[in-house]
Every structure is written in C-alpha cells, then in structure tokens.
Amino acid sequence: MAILRRLARRDLPEIPFRLNGVACTGRSGDTVLTAILTQTDRLRLSDFSQTPRAGFCQMGACQDCWVLAADGRRLRACSTPLEPGMDLFTAMEPTS
Amino acid sequence: MRKPLRPLIVGAGPAGIRAAEALADAGIRPILVDEASLGGGQIYRQRLVPDERTPQDLYGSEARKATALHATLSRLADRIDYLPQALVWNIRRDVADVAVGGRTRPIRFSHLILATGATDRVLPLPGWTMPGVFTLGGAQISLKSQGCSIGERAVFLGSGPLLYLVAWQYMKAGARIAAVLDTAPLAAKFHLLRGLPLQPGIVLRGFRYAAELMARGVQVRFGVEPVRIEGGSRVTGLVWRERGRERHVACDAVGYGLALRSETQLADLAGCRFVFDERDRAWRPDHDKAGRSGTPGIYLAGDGARIAGADAAELAGERAALALLEDAGFPVDGAHVDRLERRLAAIHRFRTILERAFPFPRDWADRLADNVVLCRCEEVSVGQVRAAAQDLGVTELNRLKALTRVGMGRCQGRMCGSAAAEILASASGGSPEAVGRLRAQAPIKPLPLDIVSEGEAA
Numbered sequence: 001m002a003i004l005r006r007l008a009r010r011d012l013p014e015i016p017f018r019l020n021g022v023a024c025t026g027r028s029g030d031t032v033l034t035a036i037l038t039q040t041d042r043l044r045l046s047d048f049s050q051t052p053r054a055g056f057c058q059m060g061a062c063q064d065c066w067v068l069a070a071d072g073r074r075l076r077a078c079s080t081p082l083e084p085g086m087d088l089f090t091a092m093e094p095t096s
Numbered sequence: 097m098r099k100p101l102r103p104l105i106v107g108a109g110p111a112g113i114r115a116a117e118a119l120a121d122a123g124i125r126p127i128l129v130d131e132a133s134l135g136g137g138q139i140y141r142q143r144l145v146p147d148e149r150t151p152q153d154l155y156g157s158e159a160r161k162a163t164a165l166h167a168t169l170s171r172l173a174d175r176i177d178y179l180p181q182a183l184v185w186n187i188r189r190d191v192a193d194v195a196v197g198g199r200t201r202p203i204r205f206s207h208l209i210l211a212t213g214a215t216d217r218v219l220p221l222p223g224w225t226m227p228g229v230f231t232l233g234g235a236q237i238s239l240k241s242q243g244c245s246i247g248e249r250a251v252f253l254g255s256g257p258l259l260y261l262v263a264w265q266y267m268k269a270g271a272r273i274a275a276v277l278d279t280a281p282l283a284a285k286f287h288l289l290r291g292l293p294l295q296p297g298i299v300l301r302g303f304r305y306a307a308e309l310m311a312r313g314v315q316v317r318f319g320v321e322p323v324r325i326e327g328g329s330r331v332t333g334l335v336w337r338e339r340g341r342e343r344h345v346a347c348d349a350v351g352y353g354l355a356l357r358s359e360t361q362l363a364d365l366a367g368c369r370f371v372f373d374e375r376d377r378a379w380r381p382d383h384d385k386a387g388r389s390g391t392p393g394i395y396l397a398g399d400g401a402r403i404a405g406a407d408a409a410e411l412a413g414e415r416a417a418l419a420l421l422e423d424a425g426f427p428v429d430g431a432h433v434d435r436l437e438r439r440l441a442a443i444h445r446f447r448t449i450l451e452r453a454f455p456f457p458r459d460w461a462d463r464l465a466d467n468v469v470l471c472r473c474e475e476v477s478v479g480q481v482r483a484a485a486q487d488l489g490v491t492e493l494n495r496l497k498a499l500t501r502v503g504m505g506r507c508q509g510r511m512c513g514s515a516a517a518e519i520l521a522s523a524s525g526g527s528p529e530a531v532g533r534l535r536a537q538a539p540i541k542p543l544p545l546d547i548v549s550e551g552e553a554a
Contacts, residue, residue, distance in 0.1 A: 003228050003330065003349070007269050008243030009147040029145035034242040041227045041330050048475040052329050054227030056472070056511070058234035059138050060131055061215040061359075063506035063542060064472055074544075078237075081133065081144055 003037040003054050017086040018070075026082045033058065033065050033077035036090060043067050043077055045091045052091065101424055103417075104129065104192055104205035106184050106362060109137020110161075110406045111211035111398025111413030113169050118417035120175040122426055127177045127203060129184050129194055135169040137213055138233060139406045141241050142166060154240050156265065157301055161406070186538035187365040190393075195543055201550040207393045207420050210362050210381075211413055212400035216258075216353035217378075219460050219515045220470050220478065223325030228349040232258045235351030236265065245271040247349025251334045253277040253322060255454040256355035257302060264305035267312060274347040275315045277336055279354070279457040282318040287452040294446040315345075321463065325350055354456060356403045357514055363401075364536035366394050372529040375448060376403050377456050378514065379533035385437055387416030388423075395420055408443040411436050461518035470519065471512040473505020478519055485523035493532050496520055506542055509534040 012028040019039060026035030033055050036043060042052035043065050055065035058078045065077040070087035101124050105112045108130035119126045134142040140155065140162040151159040172178070179196060186193040191202045216231035223229065230238070230246050232254060238244045245266060251274045252263040263276045292299045310316055317338055326333040326344075333346045363381035364370070369390040371382040383389050383396045395416040398409035415436045422428045464470075466479025480500050484490040488499060493516060496502055502516045503509030509516070517528045524531065 001330070004238060004242070004244040004246060005248050005271075006244050007239070007271060008149055008153075009143075010243075012145065012147060029143055029147065029242075031144070031242060034238070034244055038244065046225065046475060047473070051225065052227050053225060053472075054330075055230065056225075056234060057215055057231045058237040059215060060541070061507060061510045062231075062472065064511075066506075076542075078234075079131065 003041050015082050015084050030082040032080045035082040043090050101206045103207040105209045107211035108135035109213050110409035114410045114413035115209045115417040116176050118414045122421050129179045129182045199548045209395045209416050211398045212359040214356040214358050214399035217357040217514050220468050221322045222468050228331035230351050232262050232351045232353035236262045249274045249347050250349040251275045251347040253352040254354050255279045260305040273314045275345045277320040278318045279320050284453050291446050291449040359400050361536035361540040367391050386419035404447050411440050471502045474501040476500050476502045481519045482523040491524045493534050503534045
C-alpha cells in the first residue's frame with residue numbers, strides 16, 4: 001500500500017520509471033520519494049535492524065531516504081527530481 | 097583601488113534572498129548557494145513544475161510574501177551568481193567547498209552570510225522509524241511541493257505553531273485527519289493573549305486554524321503524552337496518555353515535531369562562537385542584533401542563527417547584508433537599519449511568548465523506555481545512552497558520540513541531537529547546556545566518493 005496519496009497534480013504529464021524491475025509511472029514535478037511512495041510503502045531497509053524506512057524529513061536533512069539506482073548510484077530520494085527512465089531499487093542490492 | 101567584495105551567501109530562503117538583494121542593490125555581486133532546485137527555502141518552497149494550484153492554495157495567508165520573495169530572486173538573476181542544487185559541505189577560513197552535481201569546487205569569499213535555516217526538532221517515540229511517520233515539516237512539503245498527503249488518515253502530534261498550520265492545510269486540501277495532538281496543556285495557550293497586541297494577525301490566524309479544525313469534527317487534544325506509534329511494516333495507530341488515561345486512534349500516517357532547530361554545522365566549521373539559548377533550548381552561533389558573528393566577515397541570519405520564523409528571516413537577512421556593507425565601508429541608511437532592528441526585536445518578544453504557548457515537553461525524553469531507538473541512522477537505543485552516562489560516567493555529547501555512535505551516522509545528529517542532549521542531561525544529572533553540543537564535521541552531508549574535484553580557489 002502506498003504511503004503518499006495524491007491530492008493535486010494528478011493531471012500532470014506521466015513520467016515512466018522502473019521500480020524494482022517493474023514499470024511504473026510518476027508525474028512531472030515528482031521527487032523520486034514521491035514517485036516511489038505513491039506506489040509502495042518503503043524506500044530502503046535500515047542498516048542494522050533491516051527494518052523498512054520511507055523517509056522522514058523530506059528536506060534533505062535526515063538522510064533516511066537513500067535509494068539505489070541500477071547503475072550503482074545512491075540517490076537521496078526527497079531531493080532528487082524524478083527523470084524518465086530512472087531504474088530504481090528499494091531495500092535490495094542490484095543483481096549483477 | 098579597493099579589492100572587489102565577493103560575499104558568499106549560503107541558503108536561498110527568506111534570509112538569503114533578502115541578503116542577496118541588499119548586496120546587489122549596493123552594486124555588489126554576491127554568490128548565492130542553495131541546496132534546492134528553486135529558491136524560497138522550506139517555508140516558501142516552490143514546486144518543481146507548475147500545477148493547477150494557486151499561490152493562495154500553496155502558501156495561504158503568506159502567498160503574497162512567498163510570491164514577492166520568488167519574484168525578487170528572479171529579478172536578481174543577472175546581478176548575482178546563483179548556484180541552485182549546490183551543497184556547501186565545508187568552510188575553511190575564506191574558502192567554501194561547494195558540490196554541484198558530481199563535482200566539487202572551492203569558492204573563495206570576502207564575506208560569508210550563513211542563512212542555513214532550520215529543520216524540525218524531534219524527540220523519539222516507539223515506532224518513529226516506521227514508514228508513514230514524517231516530521232511536520234516533511235508532511236507539509238509533501239503537500240505543498242508534491243501535492244500529496246501523508247497517508248489517508250494522518251495524526252498530527254507535537255508542539256509549535258506548525259502543528260495547527262499543517263493540520264489545517266491538510267484539511268483545506270481535502271485530507272482526512274485522525275487527530276491533532278498537542279503536547280502542551282490548553283492553559284498554556286492563554287499566553288497567546290499576551291501576544292495578541294504584538295502580532296494580532298498571527299495569533300488570530302492560529303485560533304482560526306484550531307477553531308476550523310474543531311468545527312469540522314477533527315479531534316484536537318491538549319496535554320498529550322505520546323506513548324507509541326503502532327504498526328509493523330507501516331503505521332496503523334497511535335496511543336497517547338491524557339490526564340492519566342491511555343487513548344488510541346487508528347491512523348495510517350503521523351506527522352510530528354516540536355518546533356524547530358537551527359542548522360548550525362557551517363557556523364561551527366567557520367569558527368563561530370556558540371552560546372546556549374534558553375528559549376530554543378539549544379546551542380546556537382552567537383551574533384549581535386545585526387547578525388555579526390564574533391568572527392570578522394561572518395554573518396548569521398534567519399532560523400539558522402536563532403529560531404524566529406520567516407518574517408524575521410527576511411528582516412535579518414537584509415540587516416546582516418547591511419552590517420556587511422557597513423563593515424566594508426559602504427554608506428548605510430541608519431534610520432532604515434533602526435527600523436529593521438525594531439521590527440526584529442518585536443518579533444523576538446513575540447517568539448518568547450510563543451515558546452510559553454507551545455512549551456518544549458521536558459518530560460518526554462524521561463518517559464522513553466530503554467529499548468526505543470534514539471539514533472535513526474546508527475540505531476542506538478535510549479538505554480545505550482543512559483548506560484553510557486550511568487556506567488561509564490559520560491557527561492558530554494561528543495564523548496557520548498565516540499562511545500555509542502549517537503550522532504555519528506549520515507544525518508550527523510540532525511535528527512537525534514536534541515534527544516541525545518535531553519537524555520544525556522537527565523541521565524548524567526546535567527542540563528542540555530552542560531552536556532554541550534555535537535561538533536560539526538565536513539562533509540556536513542554525504543558526498544559520493546567519486547566526486548570530481550576542480551582544483552583550488554582562485
């Protein structure tokens with residue numbers, strides 16, 4: 001179940017991206033955090049207890065929303081604009 | 097010939113933009129560096145692309161101020177060097193290290209104005225790391241900048257004017273609200289009556305937000321002691337105690353915060369002297385009423401200097417820029433400076449009253465069980481901090497960090513620092529002042545290891 005619910009911006013152009021290998025769409029103007037959390041309920045697992053995390057401050061301070069891109073880059077989801085074709089992973093390492 | 101001034105301003109919120117404007121008006125070309133894609137700061141944050149909502153929808157009563165600030169930044173475009181999506185991650189004497197994209201470059205400055213803003217001050221509670229729990233500021237950004245609500249039925253919890261503002265904004269946007277839980281007793285709100293003559297607009301708006309929430313049937317509770325957020329992989333409810341009785345509400349998201357805390361890492365790296373501020377219950381960089389730090393050439397403005405809100409930030413940003421100009425030998429309109437300082441002083445008198453109306457819940461940290469996670473990054477528990485104080489005799493925050501890793505993670509103590517200070521103070525028999533403050537470390541936020549360095553400052 002999604003964490004975020006869209007109340008506005010529902011008619012903006014769709015932006016295609018991939019989440020854990022599955023084709024998804026976000027909206028123009030989405031952050032990576034919004035694009036993912038309107039689909040599902042987590043961004044990553046915590047480093048020690050492996051419990052799910054889904055961001056917290058949304059202003060680049062808490063560092064709790066890092067997600068992995070297929071090319072190995074780590075993105076801070078709340079401050080990264082969604083771009084078409086992004087290939088993103090939550091809570092798992094990319095398989096080589 | 098005098099060497100041209102090259103001031104660097106960090107932060108393009110209300111303080112930073114007004115500082116840039118005042119310098120540009122004096123014929124100086126400042127560099128304005130900001131982490132966000134678009135100016136405005138968190139309070140007047142802009143959408144990444146336009147949508148169907150009006151400025152009134154986004155900023156409510158502050159729409160005029162928000163659009164004026166954005167317009168000022170646009171107007172300044174060819175008179176300042178504006179670097180958005182850029183992180184100042186270190187200050188070394190007269191050089192700032194600035195990361196943009198995958199590159200970092202040193203920028204030499206003649207003067208530095210730090211307008212670094214604030215984040216929500218939070219304390220932990222059981223369940224606070226669960227998906228669906230956000231800060232109040234985070235909940236507001238979701239709505240304002242992204243047009244999304246956190247969950248479908250959120251609880252808003254904590255203290256401070258933002259509690260009612262965010263809840264009201266959610267209601268206006270059509271979201272369902274499970275409850276508004278204020279940690280302060282209702283009686284504390286009578287202090288606002290003393291604030292009425294000072295800032296009637298703000299006080300009356302606050303009352304209106306609360307009244308409209310109640311009129312729509314939202315339960316608003318006072319004197320709340322949070323017990324736990326319930327759920328497993330995500331939030332399902334919240335339990336609190338009120339006059340000795342436990343109460344429960346079903347919800348799928350929580351937005352909470354206890355006023356704000358200043359972002360002070362760069363002031364620390366710049367060598368500013370710090371003082372303990374009783375009102376903010378935190379250490380902050382010292383400055384005079386014009387924004388001069390104790391270090392020549394370094395100025396502080398806005399919530400990063402001391403929590404006082406957006407209106408004060410605009411005034412303080414301009415005042416700091418005028419102080420810089422005065423110090424550099426430029427003529428400055430003394431009557432205008434006096435007006436700015438008088439208005440700032442009035443806002444600070446009002447903030448003192450606001451702190452009484454929304455007091456920090458001093459017993460929150462003491463009530464926490466030992467097994468509650470205190471540090472989100474390193475997952476250190478409240479009990480580990482208490483044990484460090486009681487068994488190892490730790491009385492100071494940096495020693496605590498070395499022994500327990502509290503504040504050593506990716507956020508560098510932004511989220512756990514206030515709580516660590518409260519819990520260590522309580523467990524060691526000290527005070528938040530006595531346990532000190534976490535020293536800042538460069539880089540102040542994570543940088544990729546493959547970042548390309550572009551040589552030394554010219």
